[in-house]
Amino acid sequence: MNGEFKDGKDFPIFLDNNDPLGHFRRRFYTKKDTIYVCGNSLGLASIDAxxxxxxxxxxxxxxxxxxxxxxxxxxxxxxxxxxxxxxxxxxxxxxxxxxxxxxxxxxxxxxxxxxxxxxxxxxxxxxxxxxxxxxxxxxxxxxxxxxxxxxxxxxxxxxxxxxxxxxxxxxxxxxxxxxxxxxxxxxxxxxxxxxxxxxxxxxxxxxxxxxxxxxxxxxxxxxxxxxxxxxxxxxxxxxxxxxxxxxxxxxxxxxxxxxxxxxxxxxxxxxxxxxxxxxxxxxxxxxxxxxxxxxxxxxxxxxxxxxxxxxAGMKNIRSKSLHITAYLMFLIDSKLTEHGFTIGNPREDEKRGGHVCLEHDEGYRISIALKARGVVPDFRDPNVIRIAPIALYTSYEEVYRLVEILLDIVTNETYKEISQKRDLVV
Ligand SMILES: Cc1ncc(COP(=O)(O)O)c(C=O)c1O
Structure with missing residues (x-):
């Protein structure tokens, strides 16, 4: 699966341009400066809803x-x-x-x-x-x-x-x-x-x-x-x-x-x-x-x-979800594992659901740092940042950008400025 992915800014744009479900994004209330990857907790509002x-x-x-x-x-x-x-x-x-x-x-x-x-x-x-x-x-x-x-x-x-x-x-x-x-x-x-x-x-x-x-x-x-x-x-x-x-x-x-x-x-x-x-x-x-x-x-x-x-059809939704989460895992493997991240979900397509379970010892503070940069994942104790690129409204380009932001947060250790004190909903 990983063989089909490439690094670089242009590749996700190519994937978005060839995404048969790509047009559905316009039916959802996405925000320009927000990368919403929390649809496994609360899906976004749509015009239809x-x-x-x-x-x-x-x-x-x-x-x-x-x-x-x-x-x-x-x-x-x-x-x-x-x-x-x-x-x-x-x-x-x-x-x-x-x-x-x-x-x-x-x-x-x-x-x-x-x-x-x-x-x-x-x-x-x-x-x-x-x-x-x-x-x-x-x-x-x-x-x-x-x-x-x-x-x-x-x-x-x-x-x-x-x-x-x-x-x-x-x-x-x-x-x-x-x-x-x-x-x-x-x-x-x-x-x-x-x-x-x-x-x-x-x-x-x-x-x-x-x-x-x-x-x-x-x-x-x-x-x-x-x-x-x-x-x-x-x-x-x-x-x-x-x-x-x-x-x-x-x-x-x-x-x-x-x-x-x-x-x-x-x-x-x-x-x-x-x-x-x-x-x-x-x-x-x-x-x-x-x-x-x-x-x-x-x-x-x-x-x-x-x-x-x-x-959209569940078959198409599942197929896009598997592809976009595989792309996310490819980027994590190639850029983030050397910074203490591990992938905590099964790798096999038939054994993994719709989100990627990204683990890091500093997962909580990193998840807050992500929010400060306009990325919305959620966090589950003790160390899991859940990231759900959603088939109908998340773009490949957003996935790429999100990994770049994560890389920046860990390289510059900006998460260290964040307090360990928790909000009611994380
Ligand atoms: C497996 C599972 N069951 C139940 C719930 C929640 O139940 P309720 O909708 O009654 O709040 C959740 C919420 O995330 C869940 O993950």
Missing amino acids: EEAMLNVIEKWKNEGIKIWNVDDNKYLLYSAYLAKLMAVIIGANPDEIAISDSTTVNIHQGVSTFYKPTSDKYKILVDDKNFPTDRYAIDSQVRLKGYEPKDAVKVVTCNGKFFDEDDFIEAMTPDVALILLPTVYYRSAQILDMKKISDAAKERNIIIGWDLSHAVGAIEIDLKSLDIDFAIWCTYKYLNGGPGSSAGIYINRRHFHMLPGLAGWFGNKSETQFNLLQDFEHREDANGWLIGTPHVLSMAGLEGSLKLLNE
């Missing part, structure tokens, strides 16, 4: 309560509307997807639905490197069922930099009832082999759920071929839905007959929802897992951005 949001505001202004019924009940049934746009991105049937609440709430929803512990099968299998909200949710769910996390939560530890899928399979003992794992690790960008792990879980009659937060919109996913039990994901990272945009939940059709762990009136059958009966009539598709009124203002951005993503 903005238009969909303004459209909702207009409808609210003009229609008041009638907003729920305009355009064939679009906003009342907004989850199902968005599910159709999301279905292609995760390779699922639209009726297996609901859009609502936050990722963490959806973890609670998935786990409280599927976790049915018995005296000899009551453990939940997790890992020690997932984003902590998943763990907090799991611990509280086992407590709700009367267990202690230190007994009922089985943690696979990472021996080394990356996980070995076989360690998860080995840990699938008969006492394990449910597994929750991330598809892509938020820090190392490692992709787990979902098929291998999911097949092993199914063979052992263990429920498996996946957190797709760092995968969706970054890598291709085909849930139909995996036949997993449930999945959850956020929509504000690579899907560019906007800060705190409503999250996704996937429920395999096999389970539509089950009752949701957390029921609410929006999970009632549409035909009888407004009869307001005391008995819950569960809607037998993923929307049966909705809880309350759709957060329309937090969903509208997603409408615009999902249409945009589908227009």
